[in-house]
Amino acid sequence: MNKSHSFTFITRSAPYGSNRPNLCLDTALAASVFEQQVNYIFMEDGVYQLLKNQDAGSINSKTLGNILETLNLYGVENIYICADAMEERNLSADDLVISAKLISNDEFKTILLDSNTVFNL
Amino acid sequence: MNILHTVSQSPKSRLLESCLNIVSDGDAILFIEDGVYYCKREDLLEQVTNTVKCFGLKEDLIARGLQIKGESTVENASYRKFVELCVNYDKVISWF
Amino acid sequence: MKFSIVVYAAPYSSEAASTAYNFVRTLLDEGHEIYRLFFFSDGVHNANSLVATPQDETNLQHGWDKLIRNHELDSVVCVTSAIKRGIVNQQEADRHGLVAASITDSSEISGLGQLIDAALNSDRVVNFG
Amino acid sequence: MTNAPALDKEGYLQELDEWDEEVATILAQKENIDLSAAHWEIIKLLRSFYRRHQLSPATRALINLVKRELGPDKGKSVYLMKLFRGSPAKTASKIAGLPKPDNCI
Numbered sequence: 001m002n003k004s005h006s007f008t009f010i011t012r013s014a015p016y017g018s019n020r021p022n023l024c025l026d027t028a029l030a031a032s033v034f035e036q037q038v039n040y041i042f043m044e045d046g047v048y049q050l051l052k053n054q055d056a057g058s059i060n061s062k063t064l065g066n067i068l069e070t071l072n073l074y075g076v077e078n079i080y081i082c083a084d085a086m087e088e089r090n091l092s093a094d095d096l097v098i099s100a101k102l103i104s105n106d107e108f109k110t111i112l113l114d115s116n117t118v119f120n121l
Numbered sequence: 122m123n124i125l126h127t128v129s130q131s132p133k134s135r136l137l138e139s140c141l142n143i144v145s146d147g148d149a150i151l152f153i154e155d156g157v158y159y160c161k162r163e164d165l166l167e168q169v170t171n172t173v174k175c176f177g178l179k180e181d182l183i184a185r186g187l188q189i190k191g192e193s194t195v196e197n198a199s200y201r202k203f204v205e206l207c208v209n210y211d212k213v214i215s216w217f
Numbered sequence: 218m219k220f221s222i223v224v225y226a227a228p229y230s231s232e233a234a235s236t237a238y239n240f241v242r243t244l245l246d247e248g249h250e251i252y253r254l255f256f257f258s259d260g261v262h263n264a265n266s267l268v269a270t271p272q273d274e275t276n277l278q279h280g281w282d283k284l285i286r287n288h289e290l291d292s293v294v295c296v297t298s299a300i301k302r303g304i305v306n307q308q309e310a311d312r313h314g315l316v317a318a319s320i321t322d323s324s325e326i327s328g329l330g331q332l333i334d335a336a337l338n339s340d341r342v343v344n345f346g
Numbered sequence: 347m348t349n350a351p352a353l354d355k356e357g358y359l360q361e362l363d364e365w366d367e368e369v370a371t372i373l374a375q376k377e378n379i380d381l382s383a384a385h386w387e388i389i390k391l392l393r394s395f396y397r398r399h400q401l402s403p404a405t406r407a408l409i410n411l412v413k414r415e416l417g418p419d420k421g422k423s424v425y426l427m428k429l430f431r432g433s434p435a436k437t438a439s440k441i442a443g444l445p446k447p448d449n450c451i
Contacts, residue, residue, distance in 0.1 A: 005337050012139070019258060027333075030328070030329035032406065033333075062400040062401075066398060066399045074406060075410070108142075109145050112214070116212070117336040118212060118214045119344065120214050120344070129346075154232045154233065154236060155232075180239070201246075203243070204243050207343060208249075212341065213342070215343065217225075217345075297448070
């Protein structure tokens with residue numbers, strides 16, 4: 001088994017409207033159990049998953065923002081946010097539950113080129 | 122280290138626009154399912170076809186009454202070609 | 218080359234499951250090896266054996282079942298996706314007190330670790346959703 | 347004495363609301379564990395983690411959580427295995443009245 005396999009997860013959907021953010025997260029957590037390199041990138045509407053003050057109890061769901069706060073405990077340390085996505089949505093770092101590195105599209109491309117497997121949800 | 126991107130929704134999804142933000146020179150794009158309607162959007166495609174090869178899945182084009190003409194910037198691809206593209210590019214990123 | 222295929226979509230509600238099926242058939246025709254098929258999210262419906270379709274429509278579940286058997290493919294259905302959608306084997310049916318097993322015999326129920334393992338052991342992973 | 351709580355086939359509480367310290371003691375006995383202060387420290391940490399994140403941490407996350415909150419001496423798999431035999435993430439979640447952690451392979 002290749003121990004230095006790198007996985008990149010692109011999550012580009014808003015929370016709650018579909019199960020895509022959860023599929024992406026569950027798969028990334030599974031990859032982290034295998035102790036592989038895991039990159040997690042919030043793109044487009046995916047950044048909405050990180051908004052503060054979510055309380056999805058009101059729609060009988062688990063609050064995704066609270067779960068995402070634990071990504072680093074799972075060993076998912078390379079967390080990135082698309083700078084364009086933040087700008088287009090008028091969001092700033094203060095609006096989010098975690099601090100993560102903002103990346104340009106060029107940095108994004110480099111991460112993809114260096115990855116072995118990419119999941120894009 | 123180039124990437125094959127598959128795009129499988131119609132242009133109203135703006136999936137191609139998302140994909141183009143992070144496509145690198147030398148990558149390829151294969152339109153499948155409703156994504157093949159992008160093959161008729163020369164206005165969107167002409168900005169990338171110099172550096173990125175574009176293909177439309179033949180079966181999906183035929184099903185929808187779309188044809189790729191000789192002078193088009195998009196090439197027809199059979200399922201065999203789809204497989205060949207997966208082999209020739211280092212990884213596949215699916216946009217759906 | 219070694220491929221693994223991930224299917225996220227149910228048959229009939231979108232074209233993706235059918236595209237995946239055609240792609241897998243072509244891979245086999247071209248002599249490639251399939252390390253694993255992984256059915257995830259609504260894709261688990263592809264392994265539902267309790268399906269009837271009109272004679273003049275394709276029964277995709279049947280198609281997968283035949284393809285998996287004929288080529289002895291390793292086909293895994295994600296357990297968390299499957300149980301929520303009523304795709305269970307006898308063991309899971311008994312465990313949860315459900316009236317019947319529904320999964321096709323050719324696929325097995327297992328965890329997401331099988332998807333990661335597939336990625337680690339394949340040259341290419343192709344996703345259909 | 348509390349009535350024995352309803353458990354699923356793997357021994358996790360069916361109704362998470364039924365948990366209290368007495369229930370924890372019963373659940374621990376089923377695992378042949380006598381709860382000490384060291385156990386309670388982890389159980390309380392797990393419960394407050396679950397309240398905030400609605401997630402039972404899998405092994406690696408549990409170790410990192412304990413390391414962050416209780417220090418590196420306790421944030422080790424040997425320490426946790428001594429307290430909660432088998433898979434510490436599963437056993438500790440069970441006694442703390444949380445759902446079975448996902449992604450435990």
